[in-house]
Amino acid sequence: MTDLLTANFADHWVVDPVAGLAGVADVSIVAGKIASVTWRDGEVAARACWAAGANPGAGDPTVALLPALIDLHAHFRQPGANASEEVESGTRAAAHGGYGIVALMPNTEPAADNVETLQAAIAGERHSVRLLPIAAATVGRAGTQVSDVAALVKAGAVAISDDGSPIADRAIFRAALLAAAAAGIPLIEHCEEPTLTAGGEAADGIVASRLGLRPWPAAGELRAVESAIAVLRDVVSSVPTARLHLTHLSTTAALAAVRSAQGEGLPLTCDVTPHHIALIDAWIAGDRRWAWEVASGDERLAPTADAFDSNLRVCPPLRAAGDAAACREALRNGTALAIGTDHAPHSREKKEVEFGLAANGIAGIETSLSVALAAHHAGELSLATIAAALTTGPARLLGVATAGLTPGAAASLVQVDLAGVWRPSRATLLGRSINTPLIDRELPGVVQLTVLEGRPAYQR
Numbered sequence: 418m419t420d421l422l423t424a425n426f427a428d429h430w431v432v433d434p435v436a437g438l439a440g441v442a443d444v445s446i447v448a449g450k451i452a453s454v455t456w457r458d459g460e461v462a463a464r465a466c467w468a469a470g471a472n473p474g475a476g477d478p479t480v481a482l483l484p485a486l487i488d489l490h491a492h493f494r495q496p497g498a499n500a501s502e503e504v505e506s507g508t509r510a511a512a513h514g515g516y517g518i519v520a521l522m523p524n525t526e527p528a529a530d531n532v533e534t535l536q537a538a539i540a541g542e543r544h545s546v547r548l549l550p551i552a553a554a555t556v557g558r559a560g561t562q563v564s565d566v567a568a569l570v571k572a573g574a575v576a577i578s579d580d581g582s583p584i585a586d587r588a589i590f591r592a593a594l595l596a597a598a599a600a601g602i603p604l605i606e607h608c609e610e611p612t613l614t615a616g617g618e619a620a621d622g623i624v625a626s627r628l629g630l631r632p633w634p635a636a637g638e639l640r641a642v643e644s645a646i647a648v649l650r651d652v653v654s655s656v657p658t659a660r661l662h663l664t665h666l667s668t669t670a671a672l673a674a675v676r677s678a679q680g681e682g683l684p685l686t687c688d689v690t691p692h693h694i695a696l697i698d699a700w701i702a703g704d705r706r707w708a709w710e711v712a713s714g715d716e717r718l719a720p721t722a723d724a725f726d727s728n729l730r731v732c733p734p735l736r737a738a739g740d741a742a743a744c745r746e747a748l749r750n751g752t753a754l755a756i757g758t759d760h761a762p763h764s765r766e767k768k769e770v771e772f773g774l775a776a777n778g779i780a781g782i783e784t785s786l787s788v789a790l791a792a793h794h795a796g797e798l799s800l801a802t803i804a805a806a807l808t809t810g811p812a813r814l815l816g817v818a819t820a821g822l823t824p825g826a827a828a829s830l831v832q833v834d835l836a837g838v839w840r841p842s843r844a845t846l847l848g849r850s851i852n853t854p855l856i857d858r859e860l861p862g863v864v865q866l867t868v869l870e871g872r873p874a875y876q877r
């Protein structure tokens with residue numbers, strides 16, 4: 418373990434979603450605790466700055482301090498696929514990405530459906546990063562029998578999920594929702610209707626048909642979301658403490674359905690991934706523009722030398738520019754409470770194959786903040802929206818107490834150079850697998866320091 422930090426961060430752009438304050442401030446840390454935060458223009462101005470989006474203006478400092486980031490959805494592949502990632506490499510990668518707390522999905526081998534595997538999934542050198550295990554909702558993630566949720570929660574599980582697949586049987590899904598409610602945790606569902614998506618390689622649309630890829634229709638997500646909402650509505654009428662979270666939503670229609678259900682007052686939340694807010698299916702043809710740079714109908718469809726990069730194979734698939742815009746809008750209007758990385762590292766053996774045979778997933782925990790900042794620099798997302806989606810939003814879902822940058826609290830923060838740029842590569846990424854389509858692309862936002870509970874987890 419590293420020593421407790423003592424440091425003075427003078428003249429930083431400080432964003433604190435917990436207190437709802439932003440602006441130029443001096444933050445001093447003594448022996449791992451926040452000793453003082455001095456807002457240059459006072460707290461009233463800092464509150465107004467937060468409400469206005471927490472965006473720095475011309476002439477403001479370009480090095481920012483935020484609370485350490487929290488990821489509600491990552492795969493560290495331990496036990497079972499340590500060649501792709503494990504706790505030691507995953508936490509190193511997370512800290513490099515600015516993350517101090519990471520929730521791990523249970524689709525390990527074997528699945529984390531028992532206390533022993535749940536504990537094995539977070540064992541090892543953690544580089545001061547805190548890991549929160551999510552337990553399998555059903556035994557073996559087979560979808561036929563709900564896990565012993567009470568025992569798993571007692572052992573530290575913060576949620577249950579069969580992520581990687583949906584719980585297809587609706588009666589089992591309902592039973593899992595009830596078991597999670599009884600244990601005081603949320604059920605996190607991967608929304609996919611398998612009868613519509615089996616064998617799907619890319620979003621149903623012009624890119625898939627032009628490239629000859631098998632379609633994964635938007636209805637495959639919408640049908641699952643609608644069905645989940647129907648079951649939730651039914652359960653909540655007798656068990657109001659039930660909580661359902663839909664992870665990595667990717668379509669305009671599904672997000673609209675969630676927003677409408679939230680409007681009814683249902684205890685429903687969702688997240689979107691960095692890749693679904695910033696990349697589109699035309700990347701599979703070789704287009705390399707950010708989603709917000711592409712007008713609908715303006716996608717480049719003629720395959721280039723960059724086409725069929727299997728690092729773009731992901732579930733749910735990348736979609737049209739309009740869907741990516743809907744994902745960003747969901748963050749702005751609060752329909753989605755978090756950006757979840759769905760960090761899904763895969764070894765070269767699983768990715769260096771033809772597109773349709775490649776494993777699904779993008780290693781994204783080291784580039785998530787940079788991708789969000791690319792959207793910020795394009796005027797698409799305010800720093801307030803990004804900071805909340807990466808800290809207080811996921812904390813709310815996972816039941817994590819966050820002190821933000823309050824004086825007296827243990828220091829958990831990330832220092833990021835907003836004006837700096839870097840390029841992901843085997844040399845710069847710290848995770849074991851580098852299956853990302855962003856290799857060698859210039860990205861904004863260089864993490865300088867990540868601190869969790871007073872101890873540096875990453876230092877550039």
Ligand SMILES: [Zn+2]
Pocket residue numbers: 580581582607664665732
């Ligand atoms: Zn999933």
